Amino acid sequence: MNTKKVAFATLGCKVNTYDTEAMSELFQKKGYEIVSFDKFADIYIINTCTVTNLGDKKSRQTIRRAKKINPDAIVVATGCYAQVAPDDVKKIDGINIVAGTRNRGDIVEIVESYSDKTKIINTVNNVMKKADFENLSVNNLKGRSRAYLKIQDGCDRFCSYCIIPYARGPVRSRHPEDVILEVKKLAENGYKEIVLTGIHVASYGKDLKNTNIEEILEKVHETSGIERIRLSSIEPLIVTDSFIETLKKLPKLCEHFHLSLQSGCDRTLKRMNRQYTTFEYKTAAKKIQKLYPNAAITTDIIVGFPGETEEDFNESLNFAKEIAFAKIHVFPYSPKIGTKAAEYPNQISSEVKNLRSKKLITVSNELNKKFLSKYINKEKDVLFERHIGNNIYEGHTTNYITVHVKSEKDISNEILKVKISEIVKEETVTANILN
Numbered sequence: 268m269n270t271k272k273v274a275f276a277t278l279g280c281k282v283n284t285y286d287t288e289a290m291s292e293l294f295q296k297k298g299y300e301i302v303s304f305d306k307f308a309d310i311y312i313i314n315t316c317t318v319t320n321l322g323d324k325k326s327r328q329t330i331r332r333a334k335k336i337n338p339d340a341i342v343v344a345t346g347c348y349a350q351v352a353p354d355d356v357k358k359i360d361g362i363n364i365v366a367g368t369r370n371r372g373d374i375v376e377i378v379e380s381y382s383d384k385t386k387i388i389n390t391v392n393n394v395m396k397k398a399d400f401e402n403l404s405v406n407n408l409k410g411r412s413r414a415y416l417k418i419q420d421g422c423d424r425f426c427s428y429c430i431i432p433y434a435r436g437p438v439r440s441r442h443p444e445d446v447i448l449e450v451k452k453l454a455e456n457g458y459k460e461i462v463l464t465g466i467h468v469a470s471y472g473k474d475l476k477n478t479n480i481e482e483i484l485e486k487v488h489e490t491s492g493i494e495r496i497r498l499s500s501i502e503p504l505i506v507t508d509s510f511i512e513t514l515k516k517l518p519k520l521c522e523h524f525h526l527s528l529q530s531g532c533d534r535t536l537k538r539m540n541r542q543y544t545t546f547e548y549k550t551a552a553k554k555i556q557k558l559y560p561n562a563a564i565t566t567d568i569i570v571g572f573p574g575e576t577e578e579d580f581n582e583s584l585n586f587a588k589e590i591a592f593a594k595i596h597v598f599p600y601s602p603k604i605g606t607k608a609a610e611y612p613n614q615i616s617s618e619v620k621n622l623r624s625k626k627l628i629t630v631s632n633e634l635n636k637k638f639l640s641k642y643i644n645k646e647k648d649v650l651f652e653r654h655i656g657n658n659i660y661e662g663h664t665t666n667y668i669t670v671h672v673k674s675e676k677d678i679s680n681e682i683l684k685v686k687i688s689e690i691v692k693e694e695t696v697t698a699n700i701l702n
Contacts, residue, residue, distance in 0.1 A: 270300045274308035276329045279316025281464045281499060283346055285417040287314045289403035290374050297375050304333070310341045310378055315348035317430055319601040323348050327359055334361030341381055345371060347434035351605065353391040367391035368435055372403055394436035402445055406452045412652040412680040414458040418446050418483060419465030427540045428569065428600065428608040431466060438470045443478055447486055454492030457680060460650055461487060462497040469505040480505065481513040488517045494682060495650060495665065500525040503543050503551035511554050522559040523667040526552060528566040531586025532579040535572050538611070545586055552590050563593035563638065563666040570627055571600040571620030573611035580623050587630055593638040593666070594694060595631035599624050632693060639668060639696055642687045646701065649685050651678045669695040
């Protein structure tokens, strides 16, 4: 009997990446062979995204592509788009199973229950009523030195532009003992860096009542074998004096903070239903920079939000310069059906959004070059992650500078001291290994 082949495609965020890896391990444990998505497979699983309308479109295109590769394959849609629009997904030609953002632990059984005579299986249920964290696990991330570890799911912020609370449901946290168990397994498998990720990581422990993000950071830090810890995106209100005091005790924590902003204009922040002001954001950034003088603070900014005037945009632009971000991820606002902002008046034209995006990207590139320039001829420790060809290896510093070095021997998954030599492109420098 031939081993059945499964292929995965992941759209969207790092949480989706984690969920895909977890599902992949479940199939492997049952004896399935994992193949790349462009190869012939018996089963195609598309982990969809719905953050933007473009995410929906890409999800639909990927589903159709799977059926073209093998018309007889079982095609499964999981993830956020499948969760919020299961009826739309069911209409896509070639879909066999719609699974949403829950029940991924049962994905193998769900697929095996399908037959040619079965109608489309829809296991999507009301995620808003789910109170428990679905305890998937990942022990061996293929071809990586950095391990993403999902510790939290769901969000209760309900920003006016965001559909994710409806796709992921309320805040649910992974029990600390389960987090540490997975950290230990990852350390045993040779991973030196852990990234704690979730939909709203700052809310970790809110539902458990007996823990919080500070405590789980301390527990992960105590685990032997792990040399670096990173946090995925956090919001400024988490950066309290207590939080900073905790960070002081955690030398393994990397000095890179993706501090979510979305706008540097208070009027826009209020319409977005972001629960902080620019003053609170600046205060948080200053606390981080005081503790970590070499910290990289990166962020996301949406341009062209409904009602954003030229004055509002320039205020946001100037605020970005004032914070001196190491990198800004720029997103033109995209109306998302089902959110309040999609119904707001004064929607901004595509031409204006594109123009503002270009201006902010130019500022981001300037700030990034200024940030990288500080490290020319400086020594930094780098965790090398992969060989990219011609004896060039790529890795990252603790403050997330991408570093390329030349090496005759394989230095993957090694932490080495280097001397940075020059900037070669955006976010990337070359360096020489120090003996």
